[in-house]
Amino acid sequence: MKELIIIIRPEKLEDVKQIIDAANCGGMTISSVMGCGTQKGIVDEGAVNVIKGFKTNINLLPKIRVEVVVPDSSVEKIITELRDKIPTGHVGDGKVFIRNIESAVRLRTGERNEKAL
Template identity: 50%
Template sequence: MVKLEIITRSEKLVDVKKILAKHDYIGLTVTAVMGCGHQKGRIKEFEGLNLEINLLPKVQVMTVVLDEDVEEILTELHETISTGNVGDGKVFISDVRDVMRIRTGERGEKTL
């Protein structure tokens, strides 16, 4: 199992949800976050206004998927939500050793 932490533009949330649902992943956690990276918190429209904006609103989507689905999901995310501009976001990918459903105590992939 693999945890995907997808940080992207807020307006791309619907697309992210559609991609995950297409692969039968409906369980996810969405958090409104603020951040900066290579974009340095700057928006092109505001460059000439001398405004100091160092954090931009993003969404973070966290979900766990099966190993065999990771590459296809990553490809679809890139093809669908990339605008080609700085600030599109990142996907952090990490292994998940196990998972437990609190209600039943069930463990493993069947809990997804």
């Protein structure tokens, strides 16, 4: 099993949910986060960054973080779909981080690993 940590623009959440549903993944966890990539959150040279009403030099932009644990065999299909549907062609389109998941347990039934997803 692999965990995909998918960080995207908030407006792309519905697209990502559809991609994950289509891949028959059981569940997902979504959180609202702040982040920056290579551009350090600068969208417009010289722009003043304001977060929750405060000016800041820490240039963070609102992003959505999707965590989904999937069978190894689903990973490439999901990444192909994400590459197809998510890019706008502008900086800040996001990233996918992939890590190994050793095991999983569904607490209700005791099912393990892929059966627990």
